Every structure is written in C-alpha cells, then in structure tokens.
Amino acid sequence: MCQLLGMNCATPTDITFSFTGFAARGGHTDHHADGFGVAFFESKACRVFIDNQPSCKSPVAELIKRYPIKSRNVIAHIRKATQGTTALENCHPFMRELWGRHWIFAHNGDLLDYQPALSGQYQAVGTTDSEAAFCHIMQGLRQRFGNTEPSTADLFQAVEELTHEITVHGVFNYLLSNGRSLFAHCSTHLHYIVREWPFNKAHLIDADMTVDFSLTNRQGDCVSIIATKPLTDNEVWTRFEPGQLIMFEQGYAALRAVVPIPGSVQRKNAESLACV
C-alpha cells in the first residue's frame, strides 16, 4: 500500500517539517519505496514533483526539503506498489484540469474488479486503479455540472456520491484538491490535526526534529495536516472514522459526511489493515 500526506491552510505555509518526517517513511523508517510525489498549489498554479526513486534518497525529495514552497494546499504520496508497475506514469499525485482549475488526487488502497466506464473526457495515462478512480471523479463532476463550477455545498455532495460509487470496489483512502478545498476520505487509515493560535512545539516520529510553530506562525494562521499515520509524537491527532469524508477549507474541517461502506468491502478493509 502507500501513505498519504495533505495540508490545507488559511495562509500560504511551507510543509518542509511534515514532509521531512513523511519522506523518511519512503525507504528509511518504513518500506514505501516505490516512488513518491508531492503537489503544491500556489494560488491557481500547481507544481507536481514526482520521482520513482524512494523519497528517503531522491534528489527531487531533497529539493523539496531544502526549498520551502509556501502553499495553501499540498498533497503528497509515498508508494508501495500493489497495482501497476513502478513506472513514473503510475506515481501519484495525478493532475487534471476542470473549470479552469488544476485538480490533484492521490490514493492509498486497492480497488478490485474496478473498470469505470470512462467516456474519454478524462483518460488514465498510466495503469493504476487510482488514476482510473480520479478520472471517474473528474468525469462525474463534469457530467453533473457541465462547464459551470458549482457551489461548495453542491461540490461536496457530488464528491460524496462519487466516493460512494467507488468504495464499493475496495479500500479508498484518498486526498483530492482543486487548490481551494481539500477533500480527504478514509476507508481504513487516515488522521488529521488542526494547528492554530496559540501554536506549540511539534516533534517528528520519523526524524529527530522539533519545530516551535509559535515562532513561525501568527494569529489568524491555521493549518490542517492530514496523514495516513500521525507524523508527530507530542500532539493529539484525530483519527477519521471509516467512511468519513471531510472537506478542509481555510485550515479547518469545514464539511463532513460518512459515506456508507458496503459490508463486503468492510471485510476486505479489515483484512487489508496489516499491509497499509
């Protein structure tokens, strides 16, 4: 399987600290060594850095750790391949355009017998179930709303419905963002933490590094970090319920829903816990 890392903020923030701990899990403190990727929204722009080298030693990951890119929405992924080869076209996150915005998607899980009926508006470039699911979501949004960007509430409901269509096929932990909102869905494992005023110190689990966020952040700053497993050992992380979908905006959990998980998939999910 894989691991996910996401960030949604009220003000542009660099993710260097969290990414350093997360990247160590790509071959150093954990075995997710079949490539990695990270996408940064900067206003409407989006930069995607991917590599099929392990994130613990990739020169691209080194750049990310040393070059603090300030972003309000970040999605990162370290891969332990289960479907598809370790070819670069199978590295998450994936990017498509809809309504004049870039959309970014990364997935942790395994969708079985999953071959969505894609009309061709969005097609997968690689061979993963994950990119097919992303195309399924993009197509579903376009079919529902045409060329008109919907309200946030309507968008959330559509994402909830599309998530339900896909969870029928298996484990579907994912992060999705259009640069304004960040959607996080949990089938099995996902945690989050909201850091806000007054900020505190945080210490990484995967590297001996501490940051005092009260020195680098101000009143009004607010940052949500979402991760497959907690990244720090001195903070209280909130575990997502199975099936829970949360939309983060301005650094907060703004909308929530629980997407029903079919019984057969709940069993599959339970079986797959050990390998996430």
Next chain:
Amino acid sequence: MCQLLGMNCATPTDITFSFTGFAARGGHTDHHADGFGVAFFESKACRVFIDNQPSCKSPVAELIKRYPIKSRNVIAHIRKATQGTTALENCHPFMRELWGRHWIFAHNGDLLDYQPALSGQYQAVGTTDSEAAFCHIMQGLRQRFGNTEPSTADLFQAVEELTHEITVHGVFNYLLSNGRSLFAHCSTHLHYIVREWPFNKAHLIDADMTVDFSLTNRQGDCVSIIATKPLTDNEVWTRFEPGQLIMFEQGYAALRAVVPIPGSVQRKNAESLACV
C-alpha cells in the same frame, strides 16, 4: 518575449548540456528572467518543473542541471513576460491530457486580440494568450477526432490547420509534444540541429562548456535540438522558414509544411523581431 528549447530523440537522452546553456539566458547571458519551465517525457509519464525565479539561479533549475533525466521529448521555456503577470500559473510549459497521453506546450510570441471560443473542455488556468492557444489546439484536436487517436499524418494536418487559425493573431513560435512526436512552428525565430552518428564535439555559446557526443552516444542514437537561437558556436544550425511547421519523430524532421502567414501578421512579426 521568451525563448524556447526542445529535444526529440530516437533513444532516451539527457538534455543537461543544452539546458545549461539555455538556462544561462534566463537572467545571466540574456534577460528572459520572468520564470522558466521544462517538461520531460519519460515513456508516457511527463514531469514538469516550473519556477518563477530566473533560470540562471533557481534551485529548481539547479536540480535539472545536476539530475540527468533521460527523455525522448523535452520542452523548455524561459520567460520575458509580455502578456499575463509573472505568477506561477503563467509559466510555460503547460500540460493537458488527451487520448490518455499528456500533451505539453510552450510558446514564444504575442497574440493580439485573441480570445478563442473555448467550449469548456479545456480552459486556461492562468491569464496568458499562450495557454489560451494551447486550449484552442487541444479543443480543435478533440473536436476533429473525438476520443480516437488519429494517424500521424491526420494529426499533423490538424495541427497545421489549427496553427493557421492562430497565426492570424500574431507571432506564434511554439513547441508541442504528446511524448511521441514534437511539433515545432516558427513565425519569426526558430532553429534546429540534428545530431547523429558519427557524433562530434559541441561548445556552448552561453557557458564555456564542451561535450564530445561521440563518447556518450552510439550508432542508432539520433537527437534533434530545437531552439529560438542556436545554443552552440561550432555546429551548423538550420533556420526555420517563417511559417514552417516541422514534426520531429525518432530524432528526425519527419513531416514538414509551411503555414501561410497573413500579410498583416508578417508586418507585426517583422516589427517584433528586435525584441525576441
């Protein structure tokens, strides 16, 4: 204006040498310092690195110079902004998906009174005439061929027709690739060179660097380099004719056409020569 660099090869090749000379023009040997970008196709995958710092000193450009990515199709761009701000969403090259392939586009020129009728299938994220032109081409290809990828000959003809629609509006030097073919069109300034067996030494104009390609390449390797201005001072570069469109495949110029340039645009082009 801006400058373009492209590479199309028979076998995966790294562009470190050419990129080093090209990147120096982004604020060191020339004034194209409003950001840069470079896209590498690796099989069907495509990595796009962009930065709004000048390429002569950007940490992202440093990574590209030190990390030899082997690719069969590369498109790079250094920017001197004429339309749109220096925001990151306006940095070339731009990427979209069509027929399960990534497409990459970069432009040097200026399109005046240009507002293509985009149906919404492809929309610009930024505010440049260049990204609008790319969406125009992508939409035109989808309208002509639907979800079925055409033959190379039909694709070339369609690109030629779409280029003609856009050149009506001004200077339209561009590079376009789907990872297999690289299309290069010249309104005003574009040059190319084909390097093949037996390879020779090449010396950069913009940096004191020489490479002996006979030591790093073999029989069967073939590399076309396309650039706004020649990059080396000891090789013979071929100048594109105004209006010329060439499709490169396997390192060679495979198909050629001359797209008629309207008289009014020829005058505009002539006026703009000094600032390219």
